[in-house]
Amino acid sequence: MNRLTWWKLALTVSAILLLVSCDGSNENTAGSGDTAVTPDNSTLNVFEWSGYELPEFWAQFADQHPDTNVDFSFFGEDAEAFAKLQTGYQTDLFHPCSSWWQLYVDNGLVQPLDESRLQNLKDIPESLLAYGRINGQLYFVPWEWGYESILVRTDKVDTIPTSWNDLWNPEYAGHVAIYDSGETQHVVGALVLGYDPYATTPEQNEAIVQKLTELKPNLLTYWTDYTEIVQLVASGDVWIAGNAWPDTLVLLQDEGVPVEYITPTEGRMGYVCGFGIPAKAQHVDLAYDYLNAVTSVDATTFLINEYGYGAANSQAIAGADPDTVALLQLNDSAILQSTIFYESVTPEQREIFVSDWDRVKAAP
Amino acid sequence: MATITTQSIPQTKTTPAEKRRLLLLMGPPVLALLLFFLLPLGVMALYTFQTGTLGGEMSWSLETYGRFWENTALHRLLWRSTIVSFQTSLWCILLSYPIAYYLVFRAGDRRMTLLTLIIIPAWTSYLLRILAWKLILGTEGLLNTFLLWAGWIDEPSPILLFSKTAVIVTLVYVWVPFVALPIFAALERMDKRLLEAAADLGSPPWYSFLRITLPLSLPGVLAGFLSVFIPTLGEYVTPLLVGGVNGIMYGNLIQDQFVRALNWPLGSLMSLVMLVALLPLFFLFRKSDQVLQ
Amino acid sequence: MINADKPQRKFSLSLGATYFALFTLFMYLPIALLVIFSFNDSPTLTFPLNGFTLKWYKALWENQELVTAVSNSLLVGVLSSLVATALGTMAALGVIRFDFRGKTLFLSVAAMPLVIPAVVMGVAMLIVFTHVGIPLTLWTVGIGHVIINAPYAMLIVAARLAGFEEHVEEAAMDLGADYWATLWRVTLPMSAPALAAAFLSSFTTSLDEFAVTFFLVGSDTTLPVYLYSQLRFPSRLPLVVTLAAIMMVISVFIVIVVEKLRKMAN
Numbered sequence: 026m027n028r029l030t031w032w033k034l035a036l037t038v039s040a041i042l043l044l045v046s047c048d049g050s051n052e053n054t055a056g057s058g059d060t061a062v063t064p065d066n067s068t069l070n071v072f073e074w075s076g077y078e079l080p081e082f083w084a085q086f087a088d089q090h091p092d093t094n095v096d097f098s099f100f101g102e103d104a105e106a107f108a109k110l111q112t113g114y115q116t117d118l119f120h121p122c123s124s125w126w127q128l129y130v131d132n133g134l135v136q137p138l139d140e141s142r143l144q145n146l147k148d149i150p151e152s153l154l155a156y157g158r159i160n161g162q163l164y165f166v167p168w169e170w171g172y173e174s175i176l177v178r179t180d181k182v183d184t185i186p187t188s189w190n191d192l193w194n195p196e197y198a199g200h201v202a203i204y205d206s207g208e209t210q211h212v213v214g215a216l217v218l219g220y221d222p223y224a225t226t227p228e229q230n231e232a233i234v235q236k237l238t239e240l241k242p243n244l245l246t247y248w249t250d251y252t253e254i255v256q257l258v259a260s261g262d263v264w265i266a267g268n269a270w271p272d273t274l275v276l277l278q279d280e281g282v283p284v285e286y287i288t289p290t291e292g293r294m295g296y297v298c299g300f301g302i303p304a305k306a307q308h309v310d311l312a313y314d315y316l317n318a319v320t321s322v323d324a325t326t327f328l329i330n331e332y333g334y335g336a337a338n339s340q341a342i343a344g345a346d347p348d349t350v351a352l353l354q355l356n357d358s359a360i361l362q363s364t365i366f367y368e369s370v371t372p373e374q375r376e377i378f379v380s381d382w383d384r385v386k387a388a389p
Numbered sequence: 390m391a392t393i394t395t396q397s398i399p400q401t402k403t404t405p406a407e408k409r410r411l412l413l414l415m416g417p418p419v420l421a422l423l424l425f426f427l428l429p430l431g432v433m434a435l436y437t438f439q440t441g442t443l444g445g446e447m448s449w450s451l452e453t454y455g456r457f458w459e460n461t462a463l464h465r466l467l468w469r470s471t472i473v474s475f476q477t478s479l480w481c482i483l484l485s486y487p488i489a490y491y492l493v494f495r496a497g498d499r500r501m502t503l504l505t506l507i508i509i510p511a512w513t514s515y516l517l518r519i520l521a522w523k524l525i526l527g528t529e530g531l532l533n534t535f536l537l538w539a540g541w542i543d544e545p546s547p548i549l550l551f552s553k554t555a556v557i558v559t560l561v562y563v564w565v566p567f568v569a570l571p572i573f574a575a576l577e578r579m580d581k582r583l584l585e586a587a588a589d590l591g592s593p594p595w596y597s598f599l600r601i602t603l604p605l606s607l608p609g610v611l612a613g614f615l616s617v618f619i620p621t622l623g624e625y626v627t628p629l630l631v632g633g634v635n636g637i638m639y640g641n642l643i644q645d646q647f648v649r650a651l652n653w654p655l656g657s658l659m660s661l662v663m664l665v666a667l668l669p670l671f672f673l674f675r676k677s678d679q680v681l682q
Numbered sequence: 683m684i685n686a687d688k689p690q691r692k693f694s695l696s697l698g699a700t701y702f703a704l705f706t707l708f709m710y711l712p713i714a715l716l717v718i719f720s721f722n723d724s725p726t727l728t729f730p731l732n733g734f735t736l737k738w739y740k741a742l743w744e745n746q747e748l749v750t751a752v753s754n755s756l757l758v759g760v761l762s763s764l765v766a767t768a769l770g771t772m773a774a775l776g777v778i779r780f781d782f783r784g785k786t787l788f789l790s791v792a793a794m795p796l797v798i799p800a801v802v803m804g805v806a807m808l809i810v811f812t813h814v815g816i817p818l819t820l821w822t823v824g825i826g827h828v829i830i831n832a833p834y835a836m837l838i839v840a841a842r843l844a845g846f847e848e849h850v851e852e853a854a855m856d857l858g859a860d861y862w863a864t865l866w867r868v869t870l871p872m873s874a875p876a877l878a879a880a881f882l883s884s885f886t887t888s889l890d891e892f893a894v895t896f897f898l899v900g901s902d903t904t905l906p907v908y909l910y911s912q913l914r915f916p917s918r919l920p921l922v923v924t925l926a927a928i929m930m931v932i933s934v935f936i937v938i939v940v941e942k943l944r945k946m947a948n
Contacts, residue, residue, distance in 0.1 A: 114900055488705055509938075
């Protein structure tokens with residue numbers, strides 16, 4: 026074939042590709058946030074932690090809107106979600122955790138919620154709802170609360186850890202993995218050294234950095250997504266997972282991996298997370314319908330059974346699998362009392378936590 | 390890589406018509422570069438004079454510079470990343486030089502086809518090739534399975550995966566085809582008659598290689614070295630996927646600062662520092678590229 | 683003398699060829715692995731292999747998110763490559779056919795995107811887009827890809843332009859054609875292989891671009907960004923691997939075409 030034929034071939038290939046791509050993606054580029062506000066009910070964009078896209082969570086919504094496509098996109102850490110929203114990410118519903126809620130409100134990134142449109146609000150205790158009320162308005166609907174604690178492969182270790190300090194035990198060298206978040210590690214460090222995580226002095230912060238740097242020889246890696254840590258524990262590469270969420274325990278037990286969830290002497294850590302509607306959401310009506318679906322008793326009972334989280338919907342626990350409840354000790358008020366929940370922090374505080382953590386990561 | 394010399398065919402006096410043509414031709418590219426390349430870099434430089442985080446209070450100050458100056462761990466990480474890039478580049482040269490040599494001197498007519506054969510993997514998906522290496526290096530992966538089967542180890546070793554070594558191995562794999570090209574080009578352009586002359590004068594092959602081939606190929610070697618070294622310094626994807634705790638590179642922390650810490654001023658400063666450090670190398674790269682031509 | 687060389691040459695020949703063979707094996711091993719596992723009937727990527735299946739290919743076809751990501755990538759790829767090739771060609775014409783002050787400066791700056799670390803490029807563009815208030819969409823991704831690819835496009839076309847004489851253009855203009863008509867009907871068609879090579883090279887780069895795209899992407903993902911997010915989900919790994927196998931084959935095809943075109947261009 027001569028050069029002219031090759032040229033024609035190349036152009037033909039390109040033309041075909043252009044046609045193919047025009048077919049399937051018109052709605053994607055058109056709906057990218059800069060066109061009219063008239064909502065179409067064909068898509069709902071949900072920005073979520075991975076694992077919550079399971080259809081059982083929004084079955085009611087699927088029944089209500091069988092033709093609507095629910096488009097999930099995922100983030101691994103709250104900071105990532107915030108960075109995205111702050112830089113103009115388009116979505117209709119998202120799921121951050123409570124220590125960040127104030128920041129979203131302060132930056133005008135979420136819209137106030139119309140409580141009359143939320144059917145399941147009555148079942149959520151006021152103590153939890155209070156987290157979501159900022160400046161007198163409800164901006165976030167609490168959905169789940171959960172523990173963050175140490176998970177251990179009981180068949181791989183000689184001693185079961187009993188304290189956060191046991192992460193540093195040289196017996197586990199090279200088989201510990203911790204969550205890649207400055208906020209989290211600051212709390213762990215503070216707990217181990219006996220400080221109040223939210224009132225540390227600069228000297229105490231230095232001590233925390235030092236302590237965390239000493240942990241590095243024990244670490245295999247940092248994990249950023251819960252499925253990553255599930256995989257690492259299942260394969261036996263990781264024996265001790267610091268900062269594991271309850272879903273890790275439930276999933277591994279389901280696969281028959283011998284693991285145990287620890288209540289350290291200093292107390293477990295805990296968090297509350299929930300849903301908010303971004304200020305620039307395009308499918309607000311669909312978002313409310315989704316919210317009602319996901320906060321329903323069925324969905325939240327499924328949450329408990331599937332992942333072992335606590336549900337904000339107080340009706341959920343009645344129908345939950347008692348073994349799971351027992352496994353996660355969701356009814357144990359003593360554990361709940363001693364749990365250190367994440368508190369809201371100012372951007373300045375958070376900046377210190379994260380830059381300290383970066384210093385730990387950068388250290389040789 | 391093809392190069393452009395700054396000399397062109399001598400023109401007669403530029404007429405207004407020619408000026409207009411030049412403007413129309415060069416206008417859009419220059420505009421694009423200005424708006425979408427130089428301007429971003431400029432704004433990034435401006436950010437270094439601010440302090441604060443995304444979503445919080447931002448103010449003008451030199452505090453970010455102070456912070457960077459004090460943070461010796463960051464400097465050392467930049468240095469350690471330089472070492473990793475250096476080792477990667479060195480291994481790339483060592484591995485690809487024999488390939489280029491073989492292709493030019495031994496492969497005869499088939500050399501272009503064989504060259505293409507090696508280049509093809511380089512054009513396939515970067516992420517997926519890293520994934521494939523995770524498969525090879527992982528605990529239940531190819532390498533461990535093989536070592537266990539051969540009886541060389543008792544237990545699968547996870548160290549092969551989350552380490553600095555894993556990062557270097559993966560980076561070398563990704564970049565080695567890009568290094569083979571300039572060395573190939575340099576050796577190809579060499580005047581082979583020099584070697585014939587040397588042989589006629591009684592020079593043994595290895596001596597001719599050392600005194601003739603090697604020096605003449607150096608511009609290609611340099612261009613190849615730099616074309617790996619400069620981009621890998623800012624690498625963050627490979628260390629993220631296979632680096633674990635010790636394989637972390639400077640680029641990871643830059644990404645961290647932007648996506649996790651939301652500290653855009655510091656992230657910008659870190660990027661700027663790296664760019665400035667690379668600048669002399671960049672000019673060296675342009676020089677060596679021109680010499681090739 | 684030549685006879686004395688022979689035995690040594692034979693030895694080096696086999697040594698060199700062996701090294702080359704091993705090297706090629708090394709380069710293709712991960713790709714081969716991916717292709718093998720795409721047919722493996724197991725949800726995890728471990729040895730030993732389990733059995734032949736086509737179910738991953740079928741599942742891939744049915745995966746809506748994936749299809750969307752692929753079409754997004756194709757769209758961005760084609761459009762950004764057209765623009766990159768156009769800009770690169772214009773710059774090449776300007777640089778090769780004209781003489782002007784600041785040419786060296788322009789060339790230096792134009793070559794920078796080729797070697798600047800991707801993280802810096804992505805970060806700098808993100809800053810500007812955010813500051814100006816441009817939302818992150820496939821358009822911002824496209825712009826990023828144009829900046830990455832235009833310099834190389836320029837080099838490819840310039841190499842071709844430098845290769846043939848200006849006299850052709852002068853001759854056409856002497857015959858009465860104006861400059862732009864000459865470009866359109868003479869220069870560009872004669873450079874067609876280079877233009878196509880530049881386009882395809884930009885296209886393959888765009889299709890695979892992750893490092894810069896990661897910073898510039900909004901809620902519509904491209905294929906590499908989607909792949910990256912899937913790498914976090916062990917259960918989806920077989921699908922990712924299967925996609926990899928398909929993409930490898932397509933890339934191979936495109937690369938072969940580019941090489942043929944480049945050879946013709948020289």
